[in-house]
Amino acid sequence: MPRPWRDAWHDALYGPGGFFMHSRPSDHFRTSVTSSDVFAQAIARLAREAGLDAVVDLGAGGGELLGRLHGIDATLRLTGVELAPRPDLPAGIEWADELPASIEGLLIAHEWLDNIPCDVVEVDDGGVARHVEVDPDTGRETLGGPVESAWLDRWWPLGEPGSRAEIGEPRDDAWADAVGRVHGVALAVDYGHMADARPPFGSLASFAGGQEVDVVPDGSRDVTAHVAVDAAAARVGATLERQRDALARLGIDGTRPPLDLATADPSAYMTALARASESAELRAKGGWGDFWWLMTDNRPRTGMED
Ligand SMILES: C[S@@+](CC[C@H](N)C(=O)[O-])C[C@H]1O[C@@H](n2cnc3c(N)ncnc32)[C@H](O)[C@@H]1O
Known part of the structure; x- marks a missing residue:
């Protein structure tokens, strides 16, 4: 029986037998947070530079970002918010199925908005x-x-x-609700489009087993659509920038190590080379570097800013 897309999409991902209820995202696709430690290093730095010591990961999937953050800075207080069950993570990491009423820290939602049905x-x-x-x-x-x-x-x-088109209003509403709870910094990261470059036939897509597959909301595959990021940002007064620019500010520049390091310290050279290639992947044109960062700074003003 035909159903409105939004209802079918919801059940396909989150209903009984829904895709995210029975499979981990990382079993089906790679993301910036699952690919390496580099994205987590940037997030740890973002939190610390903002004077925040807690990170809440909304749509935490298999908890990969939190696990990596814990390895980088064990003093960060970490919480995953996820509809799927808690994965195997260090005991100090909290796990909940809904956002707390109030968040004193950095809220990050990585590839969460694109999975909100429209x-x-x-x-x-x-x-x-x-x-x-x-x-x-x-x-x-x-x-x-x-x-x-x-x-x-x-x-x-x-x-x-x-x-x-996909009507992005439920995404704007969901992000506004999340940002409204934050007394620190809120960051959504996702693929998306702006008014000057909407996809003329929309952007519904499905992925399973590492591949793009036919769009069918039957619970066997992810269902996603790019985010109208200008609408979501306007709703909460967020700044918008591409991931490659945001990461550059956070010290992720993808620069290759100097060649003479290869002879002076081959092992350090190989480590630096691997990091350079992981950083370059996060900043790549036509890839993750094109993702949008929607950032809202809700930290209390001290009156000393000017
Ligand atoms: C594409 S995955 C992203 C996982 C991870 N953040 C990453 O980037 O690899 C989206 C995740 O959001 C979760 N999710 C969707 N709606 C949610 C909600 N209202 N509360 C908590 N988690 C939600 C899904 O279960 C799924 O694990």
């Missing part, structure tokens, strides 16, 4: 924007009733028949 719309042959409905078993789509959405009008106006 309504999907498509313009029919008569120029009317309609809800797209989907059969969860097959992925076959049909058009439903007409759509009225102030969010679409503002952030993603549709034109030609056949053009499509």
Whole structure:
């Protein structure tokens, strides 16, 4: 039976038998946080430079970021917020299935917003924007009733028949709710688009087993769509920058070690070379470097700033 995309998407990821309820994200795809320690080093530095000693990881997956942070700085207080069960992590790391009411620290949500289900719309042959409905078993789509959405009008106006969009409002709402709890710094990191470069047919995609696969909301695969990052940032007054620029400020520059280190200290050279290549992957054009960092500084003002 066809269902509105948002409902089918929700059940496919988070319902009984939902993808994230029975499989770890890292079993299916690599992310900046699972690939190496380098991203975690930047996050540890970001927290410390902001004077924060706690990190809350929203959508913590298999807890990889928290495990790495613990290894880098065991004095950080760490909490994972995740719908899936607690993975094997050091005892001092807290794990919860919902955000605390108040967060005194750095809140990070890495590749979380893209997994918040949205309504999907498509313009029919008569120029009317309609809800797209989907059969969860097959992925076959049909058009439903007409759509009225102030969010679409503002952030993603549709034109030609056949053009499509995901209504990002639930993501903006979810991020605003999370940021509203933070008395430190809130950071969302995700792939996304801005008003000047929306994907004309939307960006629904599925991944499983390390590959992009047909989009079917049947619980066997991830279902994701790029985030309208300008809308989400505007909602909470966040700054927006590309990951490669944010990481450069945090000392992750991808510079190769000097060649003479190879003879002076081959082992240090190999370590530095590996780190340079991990850093370069995090900053790559056409890859993770294109990800957006949405940052909101909610630290109490001291009156000494100016
Ligand atoms: C793509 S994974 C990202 C995992 C990890 N942050 C990374 O980047 O590798 C998204 C995760 O968000 C979790 N998630 C989605 N909605 C959530 C919610 N409301 N509360 C807690 N976790 C949630 C999912 O279960 C899933 O593990």
